[in-house]
Amino acid sequence: MSKKYFLVGFAILFAVKAYTQRERVENLPTFDDRKIHYGFYLGLNQNDFKLNLRNSSIQNANITVSPSTGFNVGLIADLRLHKNLNLRLEPGLMTNSKNIYFNHLTTERDSVREVSSTFLHVPVILKFSTDRYKNIRPYLLAGVSYNYNFTSNESNQEDNSQGQFRMKTHNFMYEVGIGIDIYLYFFKFSPSIRGIFAINNEIKYDNDPNSQWTAPVNYMGTRGVFLNLAFE
Template sequence: MQKKFFISVCLMFISWNVLSQRERVENLPSFDKRRIHYGFYLGLNTNGFKVAYKPSAFNNPQIEVTSEVGFNVGLIADLKLHNNINLRFEPGLISNTKVLRFTHITTPGQDTREVGNTYLHLPFIFKFSTNRLNNVRPYVLGGASFDYNFSSNERNQNDNFGGQFRQTASNLMYEVGIGIDLYLPYFKFSPSIRGIFAITNEVKYDERSPSQWTDPIDFMGTRGIFLHLSFE
């Protein structure tokens, strides 16, 4: 699913690029002279978990993750550092739902957990752009973020023994991406695709041990792909 998502977005970028090269009128000619500007973004995401395992009392542990397409929305504050370098703060919300299937658990009803996540996403991102060509300006970006998971259930006293999969509320992540600025008559539209990856372990271990759900997990962290549509 993630491969199809990635290919579709790449084709969209190529189509926009071809159409923009035909443009002869330079839109928003003084836009990039601003020291600071603002905007907002909308987007879709498909998220999963990267899981690493450690020795435990359970043989061949395996967690399969399936996810639904979620959404992301937020604001943009952009500071120009150089003609080709900008520092951006993009606070927003990320929401998605995942289903975890523990293949090493054979008891019906105990082998799956639904995990709904809503993150407050607070990233600082460096944006490296090429020189503008007509109304097109490609770029790459990278940065780090603090993410607070409102639906982590970290403080919930019920753990997996009570049917509740828990995660840590506060996490660190990094993201990288590519995109293209398209200068339209009244605003700048910037589609991009981004990958987001957790740095910290997001699993909240069960209180009792042995736990067939969390004992085998050494690391569990978010990883996903975003389709990011900025309006500035």
């Protein structure tokens, strides 16, 4: 799922190396002295579901997920705690879609559910940076996030028996990642790659406790890869 994101990441790192070999002037020399600064980000995401099945009345249950690439955009508020540590709030919108295949069912109407989601994604992140070297500064990211799923259909009275797959509206994640700050003449450019992992079970179970769609599911939680390009 994440191979292409890591290939893009390696391409960015090679570009950074070429840039630093060419560039000797230190740009934005006092940028990191600011107590608070702001920015925005654009990016791509690819979200999957981690699935754990359980024993149920459904024999030979087999469920798989096929993700697609989505888009994310948001704002950044950065608070400097220490010369190598920053606290960041990064609220934004995230869209993606997934197909869930219930391979133990025979008809196409029953065996496929398309889950298209739009989230309010609100991460609180700690950013651990190395000391600056010329115009670059690598960093690590770790934090937690809250997701509000606008398209969860949690309150919908219809369930999979009427063709409606439901998710929970309020969800929580943890995030880890790596990136690099690149100090340009007018602004700081910061590409990063991060993984996100759901903490809570996101599935909304069907009304029927023996539902062929949800009865076999013990846990369903988002896991994904983000490629973010931040401008600060």
